[in-house]
Amino acid sequence: MADFSSLGLSDWLVKQCTQLGINKPTPVQENCMPPILEGRDCMGCAKTGSGKTAAFVLPVVQKLSEDPYGIFCLVLTPTRELAYQIAEQFRVLGKPLGLKECIIVGGMDMVSQAMALSNQPHVVVATPGRLADHIRSSNTFSLRKIQFLILDEADRLLEQGCTDFTKDLETILGVVPAKRQTLLFSATLTDTLHDLKNIAMNKPFFWESKSETRTVEELDQRYILTPEKVKDAYLVHLIQTFTDEHDDWSIIVFTNTCKSCQVLTMMMREFNFPTICLHSMMKQKQRFANLAKFKASVFKLLIATDVAARGLDIPSVQVVINHNTPGLPKNYIHRVGRTARAGRNGVAITLVTQYDIHLVQSIEAQNHAKLKEYPVVEKEVLKILTQVNVTRRQCEIKLEATDFDEKKEINKRKQLILEGKDPDLEAKRKAELEKIRSHKKKFKQRIEESIQKQKRGQLKKKLMKRKQIKKRATKVTA
Numbered sequence: 001m002a003d004f005s006s007l008g009l010s011d012w013l014v015k016q017c018t019q020l021g022i023n024k025p026t027p028v029q030e031n032c033m034p035p036i037l038e039g040r041d042c043m044g045c046a047k048t049g050s051g052k053t054a055a056f057v058l059p060v061v062q063k064l065s066e067d068p069y070g071i072f073c074l075v076l077t078p079t080r081e082l083a084y085q086i087a088e089q090f091r092v093l094g095k096p097l098g099l100k101e102c103i104i105v106g107g108m109d110m111v112s113q114a115m116a117l118s119n120q121p122h123v124v125v126a127t128p129g130r131l132a133d134h135i136r137s138s139n140t141f142s143l144r145k146i147q148f149l150i151l152d153e154a155d156r157l158l159e160q161g162c163t164d165f166t167k168d169l170e171t172i173l174g175v176v177p178a179k180r181q182t183l184l185f186s187a188t189l190t191d192t193l194h195d196l197k198n199i200a201m202n203k204p205f206f207w208e209s210k211s212e213t214r215t216v217e218e219l220d221q222r223y224i225l226t227p228e229k230v231k232d233a234y235l236v237h238l239i240q241t242f243t244d245e246h247d248d249w250s251i252i253v254f255t256n257t258c259k260s261c262q263v264l265t266m267m268m269r270e271f272n273f274p275t276i277c278l279h280s281m282m283k284q285k286q287r288f289a290n291l292a293k294f295k296a297s298v299f300k301l302l303i304a305t306d307v308a309a310r311g312l313d314i315p316s317v318q319v320v321i322n323h324n325t326p327g328l329p330k331n332y333i334h335r336v337g338r339t340a341r342a343g344r345n346g347v348a349i350t351l352v353t354q355y356d357i358h359l360v361q362s363i364e365a366q367n368h369a370k371l372k373e374y375p376v377v378e379k380e381v382l383k384i385l386t387q388v389n390v391t392r393r394q395c396e397i398k399l400e401a402t403d404f405d406e407k408k409e410i411n412k413r414k415q416l417i418l419e420g421k422d423p424d425l426e427a428k429r430k431a432e433l434e435k436i437r438s439h440k441k442k443f444k445q446r447i448e449e450s451i452q453k454q455k456r457g458q459l460k461k462k463l464m465k466r467k468q469i470k471k472r473a474t475k476v477t478a
């Protein structure tokens with residue numbers, strides 16, 4: 001097996017790796033680093049927790065040490081938390097160089113970010129939206145000379161999910177040089193391969209880890225079939241069991257909406273679990289603070305939306321519970337990939353209702369792995385069912401009494417403003433559309449009513465006719 005020196009890293013950088021416990025290259029590092037160091041574009045697809053970050057950070061730091069200038073490298077990533085995590089890897093591995101990195105993400109002060117950008121950092125790690133805002137509003141920095149453009153979680157950056165990055169990516173791609181090295185990494189690249197090849201223009205080197213399954217072998221994948229109403233009782237029971245049996249385990253519970261995330265957090269606190277949450281309706285500073293507390297194991301239970309599904313590297317996470325079955329197999333792969341990282345073991349349990357069975361089947365088909373049933377003593381779950389459901393209802397009422405929904409409305413308005421739209425005008429447009437829709441509906445109803453009336457009339461006529469014929473027939477026979 002190759003070591004880092006034979007892959008082309010300088011002694012000082014190999015030493016730096018050793019200090020971080022990175023001794024032998026993982027397959028994605030062994031295969032992708034040499035072509036990157038040769039100057040080729042690269043697309044790397046490897047399982048979650050397999051060391052993809054170092055596979056691009058190390059060659060960039062090596063190249064930067066040979067010709068240091070700013071801005072040398074731009075990394076784009078879909079979430080703010082992930083941007084901080086990547087920047088930290090650059091900071092630690094590039095410390096002997098005095099590497100200067102700068103993080104540009106939404107929810108943080110724009111003025112200090114603009115100043116940091118104008119100080120010519122070597123590496124900029126950014127989420128697309130905020131970087132595009134800086135590009136549109138300022139000319140105090142330039143990305144014209146970057147040597148590396150890196151898209152981490154590249155498939156997410158290109159897909160049109162609930163956050164659509166395509167417009168912002170266009171803005172960014174418009175100001176980076178055509179002559180550059182482009183590196184794309186993810187655990188789920190293959191679906192978007194065609195789009196990605198258009199970004200990595202110079203006959204990219206493509207590497208994919210060869211394996212039947214798309215999740216790691218160390219991951220024990222389970223499911224529990226449950227009626228919707230009993231789901232929360234199962235959740236409480238599972239967490240109680242894990243925390244009773246293991247002192248040092250951390251657990252992430254994924255759920256589908258910010259509101260559900262908030263309610264579950266309140267509920268788990270009522271059951272005295274040290275719980276913290278992470279979702280996109282929280283203030284950014286609170287998001288960072290919560291994540292830091294979870295990483296430091298101050299809180300052992302994190303309830304999160306998919307904002308935490310990709311990239312986050314928290315070695316103490318032993319269990320991932322999907323409170324809802326993810327609609328897309330690749331979201332499942334990223335969620336469960338928050339455990340069983342870098343060769344460790346982990347368990348993923350998905351709560352499945354009768355309506356989600358087809359989703360599990362498509363997860364299994366894409367993943368080429370079967371989920372096994374997780375054994376639970378049902379009697380124990382039923383014992384707490386009423387208490388759990390009453391607590392949930394109380395938490396929902398408590399949340400309704402706060403300005404949570406109002407905040408959602410405010411966030412929607414903010415988003416519209418950021419998209420260059422007038423929220424009041426949009427509301428008016430929506431109301432008008434609603435009016436037109438309601439008119440159409442009424443019109444349709446009226447037409448349907450008159451058709452029915454007509455049909456009833458025709459039927460009545462027919463019946464009358466039949467009666468008359470019958471009457472005449474009886475007269476004739478009489």
Ligand SMILES: Nc1ncnc2c1ncn2[C@@H]1O[C@H](COP(=O)(O)OP(=O)(O)OP(=O)(O)O)[C@@H](O)[C@H]1O
Nearest residue numbers: 022024025026048049050051052053187311313342
């Ligand atoms: N060569 C190595 N030897 C040991 N540990 C490593 C090595 N390379 C990276 N690691 C560690 O493995 C962990 C996972 O790495 P990383 O976060 O880069 O995974 P990833 O492949 O990007 O996962 P994801 O797809 O979830 O983003 C990190 O804690 C990292 O420090």
